[in-house]
Amino acid sequence: MTVRRLLPILALALAARSPVAATSFVRVSDEALVDQAAAVVVARIESVDRRAGARSGGPVATEYAVRLERALKGTLGGPELRVRVPGGEGTNGRSLFVPGAPEFRPGERALLFLEPAGPAGDNTFRLLHLFLGAFHEAEAGGLRLAVRDLAAASELRVTPEGLAPVPSTSATPEGPRGFEAFARWIAARAAGKAAPGYLAPPVKFTLYSDAADGNHLRWFAFDAGGAVEWRALDAGQPGLAGGGYAEFQKALRAWSDEPATRIDYRYAGTTPATAGLARSDGINSVVFDDPNGFVTPFDCARGGVLAIGGPWYETETTSWRGEPWHRIVEGDVVVNNGLSCLFARAGNPSRLAEEILGHELGHTLGLGHACGDAVTPACASNALLDQALMRAFVHGDGRGARLEADDRAGLRKLYDQGPAPAAPARLAALALSPVEVSLTWKDRSADETGFRVEMRTLDGEFSDIGSVPANLKGALVEGLQPASSYVFRVRASRGGVLSEPSNEAAVVTPAVPAPCVADTWTLCLSGRYRVQATWKARDGRMGQAAVLPIPAADSGLFWFLEPDNAELLVKAHDGCAENGRRWIFIGPATNFQYLLTVTDTRTGKVRVYFNPLGGSPRAVTDDDAFGDCP
Numbered sequence: 001m002t003v004r005r006l007l008p009i010l011a012l013a014l015a016a017r018s019p020v021a022a023t024s025f026v027r028v029s030d031e032a033l034v035d036q037a038a039a040v041v042v043a044r045i046e047s048v049d050r051r052a053g054a055r056s057g058g059p060v061a062t063e064y065a066v067r068l069e070r071a072l073k074g075t076l077g078g079p080e081l082r083v084r085v086p087g088g089e090g091t092n093g094r095s096l097f098v099p100g101a102p103e104f105r106p107g108e109r110a111l112l113f114l115e116p117a118g119p120a121g122d123n124t125f126r127l128l129h130l131f132l133g134a135f136h137e138a139e140a141g142g143l144r145l146a147v148r149d150l151a152a153a154s155e156l157r158v159t160p161e162g163l164a165p166v167p168s169t170s171a172t173p174e175g176p177r178g179f180e181a182f183a184r185w186i187a188a189r190a191a192g193k194a195a196p197g198y199l200a201p202p203v204k205f206t207l208y209s210d211a212a213d214g215n216h217l218r219w220f221a222f223d224a225g226g227a228v229e230w231r232a233l234d235a236g237q238p239g240l241a242g243g244g245y246a247e248f249q250k251a252l253r254a255w256s257d258e259p260a261t262r263i264d265y266r267y268a269g270t271t272p273a274t275a276g277l278a279r280s281d282g283i284n285s286v287v288f289d290d291p292n293g294f295v296t297p298f299d300c301a302r303g304g305v306l307a308i309g310g311p312w313y314e315t316e317t318t319s320w321r322g323e324p325w326h327r328i329v330e331g332d333v334v335v336n337n338g339l340s341c342l343f344a345r346a347g348n349p350s351r352l353a354e355e356i357l358g359h360e361l362g363h364t365l366g367l368g369h370a371c372g373d374a375v376t377p378a379c380a381s382n383a384l385l386d387q388a389l390m391r392a393f394v395h396g397d398g399r400g401a402r403l404e405a406d407d408r409a410g411l412r413k414l415y416d417q418g419p420a421p422a423a424p425a426r427l428a429a430l431a432l433s434p435v436e437v438s439l440t441w442k443d444r445s446a447d448e449t450g451f452r453v454e455m456r457t458l459d460g461e462f463s464d465i466g467s468v469p470a471n472l473k474g475a476l477v478e479g480l481q482p483a484s485s486y487v488f489r490v491r492a493s494r495g496g497v498l499s500e501p502s503n504e505a506a507v508v509t510p511a512v513p514a515p516c517v518a519d520t521w522t523l524c525l526s527g528r529y530r531v532q533a534t535w536k537a538r539d540g541r542m543g544q545a546a547v548l549p550i551p552a553a554d555s556g557l558f559w560f561l562e563p564d565n566a567e568l569l570v571k572a573h574d575g576c577a578e579n580g581r582r583w584i585f586i587g588p589a590t591n592f593q594y595l596l597t598v599t600d601t602r603t604g605k606v607r608v609y610f611n612p613l614g615g616s617p618r619a620v621t622d623d624d625a626f627g628d629c630p
């Protein structure tokens with residue numbers, strides 16, 4: 001089988017940053033806007049008065065006359081509103097320009113978040129959080145959207161290291177809001193009701209594909225519960241205290257911890273191997289400081305590639321869920337040299353390294369970029385894409401290796417296990433010998449790859465004991481204990497995905513016929529019945545029940561904790577004259593769990609009596625215990 005490498009199309013790079021301009025802001029959530037606003041309205045702008053502030057003797061302000069269409073929140077003092085925005089013409093021949101203050105055109109429709117700006121009842125307002133509270137109606141692609149103008153201001157983000165500017169590549173990284181849907185959502189939230197969603201962004205990851213056939217790449221190792229082991233170059237990463245090993249392990253965990261998939265990337269220690277992406281050496285590894293000169297060195301003055309990562313995969317395809325895929329067989333990440341200056345300047349070098357390594361590991365899983373490269377949209381076009389770990393540019397804002405919605409969507413496409421197959425039905429168990437049980441069931445799934453058999457003792461937990469291939473309708477279980485009780489259930493499996501369990505089927509294995517020999521834990525009744533018991537207390541103590549000797553041939557006693565405290569009375573009764581059967585009576589004087597086994601040593605037939613913890617123990621009259629009457 002030939003194995004070849006996918007050259008990563010684009011590596012992680014640094015985005016240029018814009019200086020913080022005169023107006024800066026930290027984004028306010030839509031929820032907070034609704035909650036803080038005194039009123040939210042859909043309105044039409046009728047006219048503009050740029051001298052309104054000056055005329056009233058107050059601060060320079062522009063006043064818009066606005067006609068109310070619909071109040072989404074709050075009670076207005078009439079349909080004619082005035083909305084004041086800072087800036088405009090002053091009294092002394094000077095005008096004031098306020099960067100970022102919203103401007104409206106007469107005739108346009110808007111969705112406005114308002115707070116009172118005048119005495120109660122005069123219907124004069126200002127915009128809540130200035131431009132953050134002003135949404136214009138805009139047409140795009142046949143849709144009516146609510147958009148606000150963030151371009152004239154610089155966005156800041158609150159990061160663990162303090163305030164950081166948001167890169168200019170995402171100056172207006174807002175998902176589109178449908179105008180009417182957003183209005184409905186606001187009205188519902190203001191009324192305290194559950195609100196339907198209003199964002200309809202195209203969440204769209206990209207996947208690597210083979211240049212020749214266009215098919216995508218994935219690991220198959222996780223499907224059956226396998227893991228992929230990763231190593232890190234023993235020379236370590238310059239510029240990071242500790243050499244980057246802790247950061248790499250965090251980056252591995254970010255992907256493994258994603259609950260919707262079975263991805264299992266594990267750290268397996270260091271390696272001296274430096275091959276990286278230069279050749280496939282069978283080792284999944286991160287190679288620090290690009291020892292092979294794989295890419296042009298990074299330097300902080302000129303920028304450059306930070307790291308590069310990608311999968312090696314089979315040229316032939318393998319079918320998975322009805323589609324051809326290239327099987328990834330190795331992953332490698334090369335961290336560029338010259339990164340020490342970057343880490344030295346980072347507010348949190350560890351988090352920066354985690355993000356870089358996490359991003360490259362995403363490539364080794366088969367993910368391409370979410371946005372920002374030659375084949376994906378500009379990151380500014382969509383807030384969700386812009387947030388992705390797989391964005392082509394490192395965020396570098398202290399977030400570390402953090403998966404976002406778009407990263408998860410891509411992962412699910414590659415590694416989602418799909419719906420579970422249908423559970424088998426009508427499971428039945430039959431003891432064939434003291435050590436063998438035959439199971440039969442009805443196969444109700446069309447797409448299973450096998451069946452998993454689970455077994456427990458009457459007083460135990462289910463555990464997996466093995467599998468049989470697809471389309472079989474039965475299994476033989478061997479190596480069991482004689483004179484023991486077992487419960488079975490079966491699941492259909494497809495890859496690693498298990499169906500719900502079938503019904504449970506219980507069975508008791510017969511004993512090998514042999515005379516009863518009494519001892520500390522074995523009671524012999526009527527010269528033929530071997531009786532043994534185990535017990536378990538609520539506090540977890542457990543043990544084998546001991547015989548409390550009494551001078552009786554057909555009945556006996558067991559004690560659990562102390563010999564002066566009998567817990568179980570067992571009696572054998574020859575009922576052949578009454579109903580043609582031999583009977584067993586049990587008189588419990590205990591609330592412990594017990595499992596009592598009675599074996600007819602002449603025939604090997606076994607009866608098992610189980611009283612679980614917490615069950616109220618009842619006297620047992622088993623008048624159908626054994627046959628073999630004369």
Ligand SMILES: [Zn+2]
Pocket residue numbers: 010011012359363369391392
């Ligand atoms: Zn990348």
